[in-house]
Amino acid sequence: MDPLSEYIRGITRDNPIFGLVLGLCPTLAVTTSVENAIGMSAGTAFVLICSNIFISALRKQIPSAVRLPIFIIIIATFVSIVKMIMQAYFPPMYAALGVFIPLIVVNCIIIGRAEAYANKNNVFYSFIDALGISTGFLLVLMLIGGIRELLGTGQIVTFDYILFTLPINPSVTTMILPPGAFLTIGALMAIVNYQRAKKRAKGG
Template sequence: MAENSNLKEFTKGMIKENPTLVTLLGMCPTLAVTTMAENGLGMGIATTFVLVCSNAVVSLLKNVIPKAVRLPCFIVIIASFVTLIEFLMKGYVPALYDSLGLFLSLITVNCIILGRAEAFASKNKLIPSILDGLGMGIGFTLALFLMGSFREILGTGKWMGIDLHIPDPMTIFIMPAGGFFVLGCIIAVVNKLANRKPPQQIGCEGCPCADSCTGCANEHKEEKTV
């Protein structure tokens, strides 16, 4: 039973509750850094690292941190891991560090990370919190890598530094407008595959139980009286 629960926490962030394609969180880095697949992959991995580590620490300290200052404490924890990943990337992958630029530091205020810390890690045990962060991070990484791949291929004719010899690439795809277009198309495809439909309000006329509903009968009587 526990294994099924842990598996559910791990997989929910990939499609069902994907932070980028379903809940539409973290739009700023999603649109800004996905001009190349490599940038999207790098940002996704960095965010996943911070998500997993911050979720783990928040879960361990959830009974120690006072409720009155929990959000500032969460931000300090997240900022510590962001600083660590910045040092690591600057030392080992300086080219990627320069490409991501300011958006790497802005992971600190990424609503995905703070949201998972507040909504999940602060209320659950260590293992589920780690799996939640890992699943959400992988979902975020896949979304950024997919967007970056489409934009790089269509906008530059290359992918991960490989020249695909595409004639006349459309540079609009590496511009903000192209980012919004690709994001919208991917979200539409995900919703189609998940068979999601927009919420609909059903009135008395469309309700199958309208004939036996006393509330509807009373409403109809009031309408006739008026």
């Protein structure tokens, strides 16, 4: 195992959304804009990295019969920290993300990685794995958020700075409403499946 390929694996093959299909709720709910997507993935990344390191360091002490409750308590502690930091220093972001910051506790990505990876590997590789998965999550969230914001409002505004404006304003408001989220992820998933099938047919 070399660290770089472990890192890349989190973005490509084990991508949390398209590879593992975990953590769909925040993916669809907070991607109304790129800004929210960045805030959400930052919070998730912090919790994922901390809990992966912590669980991996304690993996020999945790009895396997009660490991899931212990994982959940560890994760809930870090989520409480994130929630309080966001509430104190980034109140607008906290208001926009709302109930989804505390809901990182039940994000399947985090408990899934704790169970499938941090429980079996050493601290360094767990850290790299968490980093890779977080990057994959950030990229997908920004992609979905970008598509929805661009089609819904005609421009991408990140932290009061206009990144990109469409020459004509389509203003398909549906894209920022819930149906747009289902449409975007459905279409992206179909494209990913198509590419995978093509690759498999070529490589055998």
